[in-house]
Amino acid sequence: MQTQNTDTYFTGIVYKKVLGHYDVQHNNKIINCSLSAKLWKDFSTIELPGNSGRRVTQVSEKHMDPIAIGDHVQFIKTDDGSGMIMDLFPRKNYIARSSAKPMPGAHAFEQVIAANIDQVIPVFAAADPEPKWHMLDRYLVAAESYGIPSRIVITKFDLVKTTPAECKLNTWIELYQSIGYHVIVTSAKTFEGLENLRQILVDQHSVLVGKSGVGKTSLLNALEPGLGLHVKAVNQSTGKGRHTTSHLEMFPLQCGGALIDTPGVREFGIYGLESTDVAAFFPEMAPLLGQCKFGLSCSHDEEPGCAVRQAVMNGEISPYRYQSYLRMKDDL
Amino acid sequence: MRTYQKDINADFICKHCGNFVTTHSQISGVVNRNHCPYCLHSRHVDLYHPGDRLCACKALMKPVGLTFKRIRDKYKPDNHGELMLVHRCNNCGDLSINRIAADDDPGMIRAALMNIVKDQPELLWACKINGIRLLEEKGHRHLVQSRLFGRPAELQVEAAVL
Numbered sequence: 001m002q003t004q005n006t007d008t009y010f011t012g013i014v015y016k017k018v019l020g021h022y023d024v025q026h027n028n029k030i031i032n033c034s035l036s037a038k039l040w041k042d043f044s045t046i047e048l049p050g051n052s053g054r055r056v057t058q059v060s061e062k063h064m065d066p067i068a069i070g071d072h073v074q075f076i077k078t079d080d081g082s083g084m085i086m087d088l089f090p091r092k093n094y095i096a097r098s099s100a101k102p103m104p105g106a107h108a109f110e111q112v113i114a115a116n117i118d119q120v121i122p123v124f125a126a127a128d129p130e131p132k133w134h135m136l137d138r139y140l141v142a143a144e145s146y147g148i149p150s151r152i153v154i155t156k157f158d159l160v161k162t163t164p165a166e167c168k169l170n171t172w173i174e175l176y177q178s179i180g181y182h183v184i185v186t187s188a189k190t191f192e193g194l195e196n197l198r199q200i201l202v203d204q205h206s207v208l209v210g211k212s213g214v215g216k217t218s219l220l221n222a223l224e225p226g227l228g229l230h231v232k233a234v235n236q237s238t239g240k241g242r243h244t245t246s247h248l249e250m251f252p253l254q255c256g257g258a259l260i261d262t263p264g265v266r267e268f269g270i271y272g273l274e275s276t277d278v279a280a281f282f283p284e285m286a287p288l289l290g291q292c293k294f295g296l297s298c299s300h301d302e303e304p305g306c307a308v309r310q311a312v313m314n315g316e317i318s319p320y321r322y323q324s325y326l327r328m329k330d331d332l
Numbered sequence: 333m334r335t336y337q338k339d340i341n342a343d344f345i346c347k348h349c350g351n352f353v354t355t356h357s358q359i360s361g362v363v364n365r366n367h368c369p370y371c372l373h374s375r376h377v378d379l380y381h382p383g384d385r386l387c388a389c390k391a392l393m394k395p396v397g398l399t400f401k402r403i404r405d406k407y408k409p410d411n412h413g414e415l416m417l418v419h420r421c422n423n424c425g426d427l428s429i430n431r432i433a434a435d436d437d438p439g440m441i442r443a444a445l446m447n448i449v450k451d452q453p454e455l456l457w458a459c460k461i462n463g464i465r466l467l468e469e470k471g472h473r474h475l476v477q478s479r480l481f482g483r484p485a486e487l488q489v490e491a492a493v494l
Contacts, residue, residue: 302390312388313424319379319386 009086013116014071016249022067023249024075024083033075033083035067068094068112069248069260070205091115095146095207098269110271114207114248114260119200120150123210123219126169126185127159129239132211133172137282137324138268139209140181144281145273151182151200153208155215158187175318179284188215188222198223203256212264213241220251220261227251229261240266275299275332279308282325284317301326347392348373361434367393367417369436372444376421378428391423395444396455397466398476399429415479417444418464420455427462438480445469445476 012026022033043066067073067085074087094115098108122139124131136152143150154173160166173183182200186193200206201223208216213234221229232244241264250260279285279300285308292298293305300308312322343354346368355365364383367374374393379386401413416429432441446469459466467476 309388309390319388322388323386 009074009076010083011072011074011089013250014067014069014073016247017065017067017069018247022073022085024073024085026075031075031077031081031083033073033085036084036086039066039086039088065112068115069250070094070115070117070207072116093117093146093148095120095142095148095209096271097142097265098271100267100269108269108271113209113262114250116205117148117207117260118204118257119206120148121153121206121208122150123153123155123208123214123216125156125159125211125214126154127156127165128234129211129213129241131169131172133320134324134327135211135268136176137321138270138328141273141278141281141328142268142270144283145270145277151184152176153197153219154183154185155219156187156189157185157192158190175320179321186219188218191222194222198255201253201255201257201259205250205258205260207260207262209262209268210264211241211266212243214264216264217245217261220259223259224251224253270328270332273332275329278325278329278332282321284321285311285325299329301329346371346373347375359435362431365433367395367419367430367433367436369433370440372417372436372440374417374419374428374430376423376426376428382430389421389424389426391421393419393421393428395440396420396427397459398441398445398472399464399466401429402463412475415441415476417441418459418466420458425458427458427464429464441480442476445473 010026012024012031014022015025015030016023020034022035023030024033025031066088068091071091072089073085074089075083075085077083092115094112095117096110096112099111101108120139120143122136122143124136131154140150140152154169160169173185176183184193184196184200186197188194197219208219210216215231217229217231221227221231230244232242234241243264245261245263248260248262250258252258273281276299279289285300288307288311290296291307292300292303294303298306298308300306308317308322311317312319343352345352349368349371351368351370353365353368353370354360357363357365360369364378366377372395374395376389376391376393377385377387395417397418399416399418401416403413415432417432419428419430420426421428445467456466
């Protein structure tokens with residue numbers, strides 16, 4: 001059993017997380033830490049009224065994995081040079097998703113992806129795998145709901161350049177730009193657009209999110225050539241990624257700031273959002289809320305006199321975005 | 333794995349007549365069922381392509397007539413394509429043509445041919461703009477009859493003799 005040689009507490013930022021072990025950066029040094037039993041107990045128990053002590057009743061939702069990348073933590077050093085996280089400082093913000101359900105009808109938990117971040121960067125491939133724009137809308141709505149700005153990055157542009165698919169892609173890019181999102185087209189192969197991307201990353205803590213195989217880690221390798229992170233091509237048979245990156249890690253950038261690389265996900269459920277609130281996180285729909293015949297009670301689906309539906313019919317809102325809204329509303 | 337996709341082909345209850353409508357393709361014979369087989373009323377749900385369900389109008393669509401789908405095979409014996417229903421949106425006035433499903437009431441389809449309102453110049457104008465040629469009761473009754481109920485018995489006998 002490890003014994004602590006001092007009671008001195010240090011503070012640091014969680015940079016990496018693998019199976020219950022956390023790499024915490026303190027004074028430009030990485031210290032491998034584990035979670036103290038006391039902290040784990042504090043997170044996994046709840047106080048019951050009328051009982052003298054604390055007892056485990058259920059594992060609370062947000063405490064399935066209490067530490068996220070980017071968290072500011074307090075830790076102590078142990079004899080073997082490792083550390084033990086003793087406390088977690090309040091978060092400035094965080095982004096989370098709903099965990100995958102083991103079976104239909106099961107309860108989904110909140111999975112915090114990253115904390116204390118300045119921007120979310122949804123990454124999509126121009127081709128191979130084909131971009132899923134409804135999934136992009138999910139990322140954007142999730143980021144809006146947590147109050148974090150987002151910027152869209154399209155990778156593998158070299159695959160569609162000077163092909164008919166480029167025209168189709170440009171239509172989508174123009175759509176998101178017209179809504180107000182910043183879209184950057186890049187290619188890790190030809191280094192196209194990397195300077196534009198670097199400019200928005202300066203002095204920012206950013207998190208890359210996206211499907212497996214879209215090129216998140218390749219983008220990071222292109223931005224920081226010394227990293228040499230492991231990447232694989234998508235499966236040619238299925239056209240899907242191979243889940244090469246399997247853990248969360250934050251990488252400091254030479255230009256300042258840091259970039260969090262995440263494992264690719266095939267689904268992204270929005271957690272903690274009511275179906276009645278979804279429209280508020282679509283920037284083009286938000287100004288119309290309250291203008292419907294049924295006011296704020298309108299779900300913008302079947303109701304007569306709906307201002308949002310009218311805007312879709314007038315061409316002010318994209319029908320694809322409206323369909324994304326309906327899907328999200330029905331899922332929540 | 334959950335796909336987060338709405339089942340766009342879910343069974344529904346007709347907003348016009350209140351009947352339950354199943355969308356199973358094995359029953360209806362079509363992939364995108366959006367009109368009621370009993371009253372033939374539809375909903376304005378498709379925007380660019382059949383089954384895309386991108387239209388936000390969602391209003392009722394009334395059957396206003398019948399037409400034949402255009403075919404490229406000019407050497408086909410009767411030179412007519414598939415018999416289609418013409419719907420008009422009650423809200424925005426858009427026209428669309430829909431495939432007739434296997435379980436559609438043939439009597440109602442025949443009634444759609446007979447009940448064409450000829451005194452609506454704006455409807456005829458809209459059809460012309462959209463390239464839809466509405467069938468007329470006088471000229472196309474036998475053709476529609478044969479499409480719906482098969483060839484008349486006497487013609488079948490003649491064909492067998494030949």
